[in-house]
Amino acid sequence: MGRSCTSSAPVWPCIAAGTSFFRRPCEHAEWGDRAVRVTVVGAGYVGATSAVVLAYLGHRVTCVERNAARLDRWLGGEDPLGEPGLAELRGQVAVEFTSEACSIASAEVVIVAVGTPMDDNGRPDLSQLDAATAEIGGLAADGAIVVIRSTVPVGTCDRLQNSTLRRLRVVSNPEFLREGQALQDAFFPDRIVAGGPPEAQRPIEELYGRILEGRDLPGNPRQEGPPPLLWMSARSAELAKYAANGFLATKLSFVNEIANIAHAVGADASAVLGSMALDPRIGRHFLRPGLGWGGSCFPKDTRAFQVIAEGAGYDFVVLRAAIEQNARQLARFAKAIERAVPSRSTVGLLGLAFKAGTSDTRESPAIALARRLIRGGLNVVAYDPGVQQFPDEPRLSVRAALVEACADADAVVIATEWPEFAEMDLTALRLVTRGDLLFDGRNLISPARAALAGFRYHGVAGLGD
Numbered sequence: 001m002g003r004s005c006t007s008s009a010p011v012w013p014c015i016a017a018g019t020s021f022f023r024r025p026c027e028h029a030e031w032g033d034r035a036v037r038v039t040v041v042g043a044g045y046v047g048a049t050s051a052v053v054l055a056y057l058g059h060r061v062t063c064v065e066r067n068a069a070r071l072d073r074w075l076g077g078e079d080p081l082g083e084p085g086l087a088e089l090r091g092q093v094a095v096e097f098t099s100e101a102c103s104i105a106s107a108e109v110v111i112v113a114v115g116t117p118m119d120d121n122g123r124p125d126l127s128q129l130d131a132a133t134a135e136i137g138g139l140a141a142d143g144a145i146v147v148i149r150s151t152v153p154v155g156t157c158d159r160l161q162n163s164t165l166r167r168l169r170v171v172s173n174p175e176f177l178r179e180g181q182a183l184q185d186a187f188f189p190d191r192i193v194a195g196g197p198p199e200a201q202r203p204i205e206e207l208y209g210r211i212l213e214g215r216d217l218p219g220n221p222r223q224e225g226p227p228p229l230l231w232m233s234a235r236s237a238e239l240a241k242y243a244a245n246g247f248l249a250t251k252l253s254f255v256n257e258i259a260n261i262a263h264a265v266g267a268d269a270s271a272v273l274g275s276m277a278l279d280p281r282i283g284r285h286f287l288r289p290g291l292g293w294g295g296s297c298f299p300k301d302t303r304a305f306q307v308i309a310e311g312a313g314y315d316f317v318v319l320r321a322a323i324e325q326n327a328r329q330l331a332r333f334a335k336a337i338e339r340a341v342p343s344r345s346t347v348g349l350l351g352l353a354f355k356a357g358t359s360d361t362r363e364s365p366a367i368a369l370a371r372r373l374i375r376g377g378l379n380v381v382a383y384d385p386g387v388q389q390f391p392d393e394p395r396l397s398v399r400a401a402l403v404e405a406c407a408d409a410d411a412v413v414i415a416t417e418w419p420e421f422a423e424m425d426l427t428a429l430r431l432v433t434r435g436d437l438l439f440d441g442r443n444l445i446s447p448a449r450a451a452l453a454g455f456r457y458h459g460v461a462g463l464g465d
């Protein structure tokens with residue numbers, strides 16, 4: 001963050017005076033209607049979304065970003081993340097983006113939304129978090145609430161509460177939003193999970209008041225109504241995030257296993273998974289087989305969850321298997337392509353983002369696949385509606401149009417589930433490709449439609465080992 005500033009008067013006068021924050025504290029008329037002074041640290045997917053949404057709710061929000069290139073784009077009115085609707089909404093609300101950390105001194109709530117990536121050993125790298133909280137610890141006024149929205153190992157909030165942030169109130173409030181629908185998820189979450197010192201609960205309720213009441217929000221409300229605030233210990237809140245992501249990743253790995261087994265025994269994976277979807281105990285989401293899960297959260301969070309379990313002396317067998325299955329799933333898909341095409345063939349790769357609706361390529365299975373195919377001697381030419389370049393891999397060519405990526409391809413490979421790929425004109429595509437192989441890593445295309453267009457189709461569930 002930028003230059004340092006001096007600290008101001010204590011905040012949360014109501015807490016200090018021992019009065020209730022829950023309704024009508026500090027003379028405000030309705031729960032959630034008092035403008036809280038908020039500083040958000042980190043203007044990535046979580047931070048920028050939180051900042052814009054909290055400003056929409058009427059709070060006075062400053063968002064601090066230390067990455068000059070990213071900040072410049074925000075200051076220029078752009079959204080460097082390409083998150084649908086975010087730039088537009090940002091244009092309608094008063095939120096200040098800055099490199100200066102000064103606003104922390106007068107903030108009642110400081111939200112930490114910095115990255116917690118995986119280090120080279122698969123452990124969470126907390127250097128951004130530790131640097132940000134050290135600065136907050138030096139600047140924030142006594143009693144300010146520090147909300148940790150980043151995904152952090154269990155015990156991190158307690159550690160900060162007992163060290164750098166001793167004067168402050170540390171709350172774990174993990175974020176569950178999905179990239180590509182961040183605004184919808186932020187305004188209409190399934191639940192808000194938070195935990196920390198008991199006196200911090202009411203200010204958190206006040207911060208999210210309109211969301212908790214489902215009042216005057218843009219977008220499509222959930223059928224179930226406004227979300228509950230689940231208040232628990234900071235450790236439980238931290239674990240709740242890993243538990244959810246660990247479970248979802250395991251569900252996907254399990255579904256991929258079912259699809260592989262279905263093929264091996266001559267059953268139809270779609271029919272089997274379709275029947276499971278109607279069982280409310282299973283749920284209809286996350287039942288589509290694919291070439292493996294990835295993204296900025298699942299790989300790092302599952303590895304971190306394993307480390308957390310190991311630290312507690314617990315052997316998390318199921319999660320270990322889910323991670324291993326995921327690596328195998330991608331290898332299996334890559335091997336099938338390598339077996340089918342002669343060496344030095346050209347692959348037209350459709351998709352680079354880790355999922356549709358985002359330009360995020362962190363831990364993307366599509367990128368991992370591209371790298372593996374290139375290492376194996378294949379020439380890979382890619383197209384993704386959300387990713388115009390990928391300088392990290394100079395051997396990978398990225399084209400501006402689907403047809404350009406597939407022109408003269410010996411095989412077309414779908415790696416990201418963009419609707420554009422599901423809807424593409426296969427007959428027209430076949431006219432430009434050299435070969436007739438179509439590998440569908442997301443099971444987007446019906447085999448019959450592919451055959452009609454003259455493609456030899458390989459769905460992700462129909463591949464041998």
Ligand SMILES: NC(=O)c1ccc[n+]([C@@H]2O[C@H](COP(=O)([O-])OP(=O)(O)OC[C@H]3O[C@@H](n4cnc5c(N)ncnc54)[C@H](O)[C@@H]3O)[C@@H](O)[C@H]2O)c1
Nearest residue numbers: 042043044045046064065066067114115116132150151175
């Ligand atoms: N992306 C998601 O879908 C998602 C969903 C839920 C939770 N999370 C978690 O939220 C956290 C943030 O994720 P993200 O995807 O938004 O990360 P990100 O990398 O896109 O954004 C983090 C931002 O923080 C900035 N930053 C780091 N240190 C800073 C400092 N001291 N001062 C100012 N800015 C600083 C970085 O420059 C970066 O722009 C991670 O812990 C992640 O696991 C992410």
